Amino acid sequence: MNRVQKAAEQIERALELLRRAKDNLRYARKEQHVPVAVQIAALEETLNILKDPECTPEYWEEIQ
Numbered sequence: 001m002n003r004v005q006k007a008a009e010q011i012e013r014a015l016e017l018l019r020r021a022k023d024n025l026r027y028a029r030k031e032q033h034v035p036v037a038v039q040i041a042a043l044e045e046t047l048n049i050l051k052d053p054e055c056t057p058e059y060w061e062e063i064q
Contacts, residue, residue: 004059008050015043 001009018040025033049055 002058002061004050004056004061008047008059011043011047011050015040015047018043 018036022033022036022040025036050059053060
């Protein structure tokens, strides 16, 4: 696993926790979860870019 793959894996794990937090915040106050949802969407987009072979070919390279 190269460093870009490792970073993508770590972002995926963080997103799982953030999504759970967002779900919990929805029960506290309506507006509180909106900034969290925006940041989660930004991280999801970053993850998609990291995994896109055209945008980040390093993700698909093996460690040599």
